[in-house]
Amino acid sequence: MNRIKQTFTALQANHKKALIPFITAGDPDPELTVELMHCLVDAGSDIIELGVPFSDPMADGPTIQRSSERALKHHVTLNNVLDMVTQFRRKNEHTPVVLMGYANPVEAMGHAVFAEKARKAGVDGVLTVDYPPEECEQWVDCLEQQGMDAIFLLSPTTKPERIKQVAELAKGYIYYVSLKGVTGASHLDLHDVKSMLEKLRQSIFIPIGVGFGIRDEATARAVAELADAVVIGSRIIEEIENSSRDEVLNRVKMLVRSMRQAIDEKLITT
């Protein structure tokens, strides 16, 4: 059983939901990333989504774009990102790491080369934003051969037949994008999320995480009630952006900890 599956199995046994934070590798600078990852775990994160910076992050809003730009100022490459995961694994054997990014950097490295290096580094899953299922059979095979999960997005506009198609390829968990738009937007509609998740669960039998637009404890708590995992990205990046280098770790830890408490709290009271 791989780390992602283990994590969800353990959470389910304890009646808990997963907290999945997103940070961009190399933001605010490459030296801090591994420490930040450990700090996310200390604060109660279950899985870490680590963004691979890209020059043209078309599906991301301004906050994550800026984090990508900050990382690229330090010339952070995909190889560097994999090195960071290797370093992280020296102290942490159990927390799953999912790389999230765009197709071009992995194509530049080559699918098979990437898959082998990523597995060796200790990556558990990969979400390539601009690889929809139609375009990535060979890619999914490469990941599977190395025992990694191909994570896919689903959106409020995804049609039923497509949900089935994605369900066949997806491993690990599904990342449900809870609104129309880009990352960091702020108009998540809980009612819509609820009814869509009900639809998704008819054909998806792996955990479903919800992200895009979760900006405060109340929303995180409400989403945790509906989904298997809560994904928080832009809100954390904002915290990184607005902190001096000395305070970054502490402030991110406090934010993630309060999200953790919010998520757990609801489940205890229901």
Next chain:
Amino acid sequence: MNVYDLPDKRGHFGPYGGVFVAETLISALDVLREQYEYYRNDAAFQEEFAYELKHYVGRPSPIYHAKRWSEQLGGAQILLKREDLNHTGAHKINNTIGQALLARRMGKTRVIAETGAGQHGVASATVAARYGMQCVVYMGAEDVRRQATNVYRMKLLGAEVIPVESGSRTLKDALNEAMRDWVTHVEDTFYIIGTVAGPHPYPMMVRDFQTVIGKEAKIQMLEEYGRQPDALIACVGGGSNAIGLFYPYIDDDAVKMIGVEAAGRGLETGQHAATLTKGRPGVLHGNRTYLIQDDSGQIIETHSISAGLDYPGVGPEHAWLKDIHRAEYVGITDDEALGAFHALCRYEGIMPALESSHALAYAAKYAPTLAKDKLLLVNLSGRGDKDMATVAQLSGITF
């Protein structure tokens, strides 16, 4: 004879093209593809498109024999397909009319566009005014500064111009931003992409609307010269004017096709936009194609004197035509393009766009190597009024 019939159902030209976008855009692209597939074969739609091209754009654009310049060069005869005479001064309007008509039929009330130099922005603002739609144009902040006249022109036409501050603040970033707008406002908004790039169906759709150039040329060549040209020459940034001219000739192997990219300060300097010559295949802006990128797959800033060619990608169909050796792609430097700009002004009384000057410059190199009875058809894709400030500045003249 081979029958060229691409892209496939999912928008592939060999390994290129396709739909490489986030899930959030898939459904919008599905709807667009279905609608376009329908109207592509709808007689009323095609009739209205043809009517608009004739009465609003002023088509057909003539083929003009640049006799004096050809004589001076001393080789093949240079013929110019005069897209510069279109309403708004370039080939871009062919496509924006097509997409605006489609937008109207799809019930969209708002159109958005990306623009580099501003030509596609102007063409989009123009059709939005013509059909009474709201128009928002995304333009890199750097380009807004460089192309102030076109920004004002768009505003006069009623469009809102939004400067894009992210990334390199140029065309590619404007495209990213327009995509983000589209994914957020997809119910009422139609995204008019200006070139044969982007996710399927855009490369096919934009090509289809631009093929009016090549279709006219085929008829005109036969009528006026009794035969087809020996070679077609067109500049390639994204490649819409080139594919518009080339496409109807693809199955006609006797006609050579030459795409001219911007070699900027020289192919070896790293400061160019010669994607097909110096790039590698990758994925950007929704399709797989050749890209100017570094070893780790980050997109690199390009350089060209002409903003319209200053793009790190290229239409996927050009990538395929290169790989199958049906078309040849060459580079022309800033200086060579400027030389052709001045030559056409002086010998023919025509001021070409700096983009088109790249095609002209290659024709000027190529013509002298050929016999005088050979015919080169160059796509004069736009007029150069917009470039006067750039040319003046390079010549050390200030107004």
